[in-house]
Amino acid sequence: MAEVVPLSDAIERLVHDGDCVALEGFTHLIPFAAAHEIIRQGRTGLTLVRMTPDLIYDQLIGMGCAAKLVFSWGGNPGVGSLHRFRDAVREGTLHLEEHSHAGMANAYVAGASGLPFAVLRGYRGTDLPTVTDTIKPITCPFTGEELTAVPAINPDTGIVHAQRADRAGNVQLWGITGVQKEVVLASRRSLVTVEEVVDTLDPVPGAVVIPSWVVDYVAVAPGGSHPSYTQGYSVRDNAFYSAWDAISRDREKFLAWMSENVLEGSR
Template sequence: MRTQPAEITSLADAVKDLVHDGDTVALEGFTHLIPVAAGQEIIRQRKRDLTLVRMTPDIVYDQLIGAGCARKLIFSWGGNPGVGSLHRFREAVQTHELEIEEHSHAGMANRYVAAASHLPFAILRGYNGTSLPEHTDTIKPITCPFTGEQLTAVPALDLDVGIIHAQQADRKGNVQLWGQTGVQKETVLGAKRSLVTVEEIVDELEPKPNAVVLPRWVVTRVAHVPGGAKPSYAQDYYERDNQAYKAWDAISKDRERFAAWMETL
């Protein structure tokens, strides 16, 4: 267990040091606190051959895929929420430039939990009666040794890097996030290396109702990135930019417009 404070560095340095070509990387956040700035820094640094993991890949994953960063995507749902398709993602699949591994939400959540718990796999009932096991090699039947019931096993996610966004960190590297959270805690706990971008560095964390606190010894790097979740929202800091999601549909649909957007990073 690490006892030293998590290192606080710039976003550029954190991505340079933590994310390597060929890594398996998760950028997690559910509806809000999506680590968009970190994803765009990965694009700027031209990381390649990544296996990207996320329960609900949205526009930042469309950007990563369109920029050529990804070799494979492990996910359970993908889309531009409230708008429609992810066009760079769609084209990469249709042209066989991107390998996909599809799970249910429950399957992905259980894979994160297994990794965070240092277990080799998770067991659930959720895939019984579905066709996903016919298409995804990482879904296997397993028999309960106590009851004989047929269940399903999914392997723990083998994450090289887990990246999340949070509201606050203190100067020692302890992190606090609150509001609607997903598998951010499990992403950090289950990864070999972790990066948390935050809205604010404070002298001391003040307890919040139902907040998630990640102690400094489970976090590798912290980067101060105000607005790092935009255009998603960060509770108590800023609201979701719905127009940005709508605008992305037209940008990602057209190759030339996407290339022009890339030049703005």
């Protein structure tokens, strides 16, 4: 059953040096507050998993938290590149494992389902199998069709952000949802940061409810998805995404910004 604890306590208990950690959220509900706490606690050697690593992973990579990145697209949405990410790749300090969106989504589903791998058609005709050794051909035993397989993703810790949880730790999220439910189910340990804890989860059209028995910890983090947004609670900070391009280009400017805005505990 989920336990409601301070964010710093949850990260201390769930994220350790060398762990495989997935912080997911698609367009909104991106768990920035949790990532900032990982940075403040100085975690290193992490394998970071995310379908669309954007600013949150640029910050983690730039602060030396990551040794490997498993991903399917990376960039500053609507702006351009991730400069701390690019520099780490150029310097050879970050190992990459690249997949397609479909490949990663199916790998999460396989992990959530207790299966060892996922099977799909999506890699046929692409160059990804030549550069990613976790993409393998597999023959359908019924039709003889050649497909591709990817290993299940089972992070040590999965972290997502949501609108709210009740006092028993049941989580409710809505809006544009990605693979949050699958990440929580696939991970060995899980944390959900929320805007608020309420007495009752009132029904919301299209809402996803993650039951407390699959969540280890819930932490209250109002505004915890900023600069992305949380539908019904906040709007996307488009100016921040634009400003990040200049902040992250220069290593010293980046470190100064992180020191002032993250290491000192504010967003």
